[in-house]
Amino acid sequence: MTRSLEAVVFDMDGLMIDTEKTYKEGWLLGANALNVELPGTFINDAAGRSIDDNIKALQQLTNDLSIVMSIRKIREDYFYQNLANGKIPLKPYLKELIEVLKANQIKTAVATSSYKNRVSRVFEHYHMTSWFDVVITGDEVANVKPHPELYLTALEMLGVDHQSALVLEDSITGARAANNAKIPFIIVPDSSSEQVVEIPADFRHIETIVPSLENVAHWLIEKNLLKRCNQEEYR
Known part of the structure; x- marks a missing residue:
């Protein structure tokens, strides 16, 4: 990664908002209602995978x-019910990280395989629309993660090159999309997941793995990529 950081691109589910537990419960709720037994591999692989692939x-x-489609409808209804009831929280330090990026005049974007309707409802619920310069969703591209198109499109819209950007991802599927796009990335594993993150040998563009978004800010400060911020907030 270069010494200059111009943009940070965020994944959404599991990184910005704590959705994966609700998704898992929703899949199981729908499957049980339709007398379908879901293997654990489906639940684990569903994270970071597109709607169509699921x-x-x-x-x-x-x-x-x-x-x-009946299973999926039950899962979707369960998701929006939990969202309305405040049971899908933002990840800790998300807002603080975005604020410090903005203070450093670093552009922010979201690149997610989720579709625009869901993203819009999530953004509206948390009043996040003004937080990001660019938002690109799964139904706005031909190929979703792990294909690099979402991230390449985000960079094009931001007007930023690969080595001046940083991707934040929680899943291996999403991280592979960043790696395929040749963009430096950090993995912030979803704390609600029981899976151990194993980094593939071909992940040439990974910068580090950190436990939280707070640690992302620490890392940026240590690398001198944030020049103006209240560092005491991140110690």
Whole structure:
């Protein structure tokens, strides 16, 4: 990574908002209602995977698209119910990190495989619209993660080159998209996940792994990529 940082691109689910527990519960709720047994591999692989890929995986399990769509509807209803009830919190230090990036005139973006309707509802709920210069969603590109298109599109919209940007991701699927785009990235594993993060040998563009968004700020300060901030807040 260069000594200059012009933009930070965020994933959304599992990184910015604590969604994965709700998603997991929603999948299981829907599957139980339709008498479908979901293997643990489906639940684990669903994180970071696109809507279409999850539907395809479910269809392979059930051989019945109508059952799949019923399961997904139950999961979606459960998600929005939890969102409305305040049961899907923002990740700690998200707002503080964005504020310090803005104070340093570093652009911010979101690149997520989630579709625009969900992203808009999440942003509206948390009043996040003004936090980001660019938001690109899964239904606005031809290919979602782990394909690099979401991240490459975000950089194009930001007007920033690869080595002046940094991606923040929680999942290996999302991190692979950043790696495929040749953008430096940090993995912040989702604390609600029981999976141990194993870094693939071909992840050439990974910078580090940190436990929280607070540690991202520490890392940026240590690398002299943040020049103006109240460092006491991040010690």
